[in-house]
Amino acid sequence: MINWLKYKFIYFGLSLALLLTGGYSLITSGLRLGLDFTGGSLLEFKVNAPINELIPVIETETDVASLQVSSDGSYILRSSSLDSAKNMVLQEKLKNQFGQVEEIRFATIGPILGQELIKKTLSGLVLAVVFILLYLAYRFRDKTFGICAVLAMLHDSLIILGAFSLLGVYLGVEIDALFVTAVLTILSFSVHDTIVLYDRIRENRRLRPQDSFAVLANRSISETMTRSINNSLTIIFMLLSLFILGGETTHWFVFALLIGTISGTYSSPFTAVPLLVLFKGKA
Amino acid sequence: MKKKWSAKLVLIIFIALAALAVNWVKPLKMGLDLQGGTHLVLDTDMGQIDPADRADALNSVKEIISRRVDLYGVAEPVIQTAKVGDSNRLIVELPGITDVDQAINLIGQTAQLDFRTDIGSESAAASPSAYVFASTGLTGKDLKKAGVSFAQSGNQAGKPVVDLEFTGDGAKKFAAITQANVGKPLAIFLDEQLVINPIVNEPILDGHGVISGNFTSEQASILSIQLNAGALPVPVSIISQTNISATLGVASINQSVRAGLVGLVLVSAFMIIVYNWPGLIAVLGLIIYGLITLALYRLIPITLTLPGIAGLILSVGMAVDANILIFERLKEERRADRPFRLALELAFGRAWDAIKDANVTTIVVALILINPLNWQWLNTSGLVRGFALTLLLGVLTSLFTGIFVTRTLMRQFLKGDHD
Numbered sequence: 001m002i003n004w005l006k007y008k009f010i011y012f013g014l015s016l017a018l019l020l021t022g023g024y025s026l027i028t029s030g031l032r033l034g035l036d037f038t039g040g041s042l043l044e045f046k047v048n049a050p051i052n053e054l055i056p057v058i059e060t061e062t063d064v065a066s067l068q069v070s071s072d073g074s075y076i077l078r079s080s081s082l083d084s085a086k087n088m089v090l091q092e093k094l095k096n097q098f099g100q101v102e103e104i105r106f107a108t109i110g111p112i113l114g115q116e117l118i119k120k121t122l123s124g125l126v127l128a129v130v131f132i133l134l135y136l137a138y139r140f141r142d143k144t145f146g147i148c149a150v151l152a153m154l155h156d157s158l159i160i161l162g163a164f165s166l167l168g169v170y171l172g173v174e175i176d177a178l179f180v181t182a183v184l185t186i187l188s189f190s191v192h193d194t195i196v197l198y199d200r201i202r203e204n205r206r207l208r209p210q211d212s213f214a215v216l217a218n219r220s221i222s223e224t225m226t227r228s229i230n231n232s233l234t235i236i237f238m239l240l241s242l243f244i245l246g247g248e249t250t251h252w253f254v255f256a257l258l259i260g261t262i263s264g265t266y267s268s269p270f271t272a273v274p275l276l277v278l279f280k281g282k283a
Numbered sequence: 284m285k286k287k288w289s290a291k292l293v294l295i296i297f298i299a300l301a302a303l304a305v306n307w308v309k310p311l312k313m314g315l316d317l318q319g320g321t322h323l324v325l326d327t328d329m330g331q332i333d334p335a336d337r338a339d340a341l342n343s344v345k346e347i348i349s350r351r352v353d354l355y356g357v358a359e360p361v362i363q364t365a366k367v368g369d370s371n372r373l374i375v376e377l378p379g380i381t382d383v384d385q386a387i388n389l390i391g392q393t394a395q396l397d398f399r400t401d402i403g404s405e406s407a408a409a410s411p412s413a414y415v416f417a418s419t420g421l422t423g424k425d426l427k428k429a430g431v432s433f434a435q436s437g438n439q440a441g442k443p444v445v446d447l448e449f450t451g452d453g454a455k456k457f458a459a460i461t462q463a464n465v466g467k468p469l470a471i472f473l474d475e476q477l478v479i480n481p482i483v484n485e486p487i488l489d490g491h492g493v494i495s496g497n498f499t500s501e502q503a504s505i506l507s508i509q510l511n512a513g514a515l516p517v518p519v520s521i522i523s524q525t526n527i528s529a530t531l532g533v534a535s536i537n538q539s540v541r542a543g544l545v546g547l548v549l550v551s552a553f554m555i556i557v558y559n560w561p562g563l564i565a566v567l568g569l570i571i572y573g574l575i576t577l578a579l580y581r582l583i584p585i586t587l588t589l590p591g592i593a594g595l596i597l598s599v600g601m602a603v604d605a606n607i608l609i610f611e612r613l614k615e616e617r618r619a620d621r622p623f624r625l626a627l628e629l630a631f632g633r634a635w636d637a638i639k640d641a642n643v644t645t646i647v648v649a650l651i652l653i654n655p656l657n658w659q660w661l662n663t664s665g666l667v668r669g670f671a672l673t674l675l676l677g678v679l680t681s682l683f684t685g686i687f688v689t690r691t692l693m694r695q696f697l698k699g700d701h702d
Contacts (some may be wrong), residue, residue: 019508039364072526112362123660124654131647135640135644181667192647239546246538
């Protein structure tokens, strides 16, 4: 049997390096918030041009959050960085390219995700964390299990946030409403994955009461490794095919889930359990 | 030796067929990104509102309208504030609706609520028309919400009453008004119509008022709905309405559907290669999972968006988890030289502990985000709620197909000579 836990400081080191890189970027640059969070502008206009020729021209002047056709034959453009100066330049450009442009309205629009929603979601998550701590303490007769599961979950969410902070800095990737749901999905996946491993530790503890906790933990990691890899592979197959073949709009949503799945799978045997062994070793 | 078909198997076939029938008959609601919908512009009349408070008032109109059109976050509307010069507007986009009347019904009455005191002669109490009312400055803007509960004590004990909860500002105004008007009526008007004229029994200082009046529960709930509906802080009118196209092109949608199919084939192939016959049964379970989930989406109805499709496809990957846990367990038990039947039952029994604990946490996290009791400090509308509801449906359905369906099929069809 492989002695997984012998290398626990390597795992911690790897996690720490990733967390510090992401954390540094988060603190210095934060996340690039998209239209869903910040609001922006809405421009409705009429021009005689097909939508697929219009988009590249608009994109030379401003970002295109969405462009829709209305039943009146006008276009509705939403953009996070379009201001009135840019609006003038854009309309001039469209006029040169496609002929007459008629502005129907230009409005400053608010965010879809308000502060309120974010605040309330965070309070919901705090409540969820409290529940996870209590439930795992009850089911495993030990409060450290819950603490380590929550730490691993925190690890996974910080990895995603850090990755998107870096993507924002280097590739200009903005986060949107979808990103919020991706993070929530990964939070529940992470805990789910950790509990499966914990369950094996609980069972082995019953079967081999003479073994030390570190030995039990190591055996449990070995026994659940195939399941863990196979399970993540099925999810990764799905995500990879969506990432490579899927539409443009869900690209970064799928990428967030991909990072989260890998991190969530990794963090169960290589963050949650080594931490548990560390806590138990001291006790 | 051929075993008789068990009642459980018949039940599974029945459920699968029912799900198939629902998928056949009921259309799937599709979101703005896939299908387009109605684009409405609402204008607010901020004449009565201090310029400094207008942004807040607009936000609260937005919140209230969001709650009306999207109570559980599954209708996927887009609701944004829009400022054009001095006017404060609201853009409301509703997927799949092309009829203005239907849209207006969804947005609800755009009525305005205010509280008035009686300044007429007190001897005129015999008929309400003799009252002369004066505005108190307390309006729908100050009312946080109204609800129905049952009186705890007094001569009304056990009878339905309507609870009022005021905002911080509203509580102060309400306290001052009730202090000055003990024993006098405080009338509630909705769009200039008198709704109810309750008497103030005592000063209420904490912003929690109760209207009691020998209501039936139906009357109480109608009144609370009227009060909530009227809680728009300012008058609102629809100034334009147009239909809009899908935000995504057909190409993008087709791409994602194709990607999903490729992913499904990969997962199925993987399961069958790694786990052979049990793997095939897991794939059957997944097909039933897909049918049931889509049928539930149609019945609730949940509006499907492109990210929703991605989430659904992902949940398929997660639904396999229960099967993989069980199959790995089965291999272990077989390695320990247990006969197939016994190993199968042991695998299901032992994997259940892990599956239970892991899923209980997910279910509770989903419930917290759904917030079914409408606690004000948690989400009461919007996208997070919708997401959590689909998560909950996914977990419950995958428990059913991952455990019940695969176990029944394996007991029925696998004899143990193929693994």
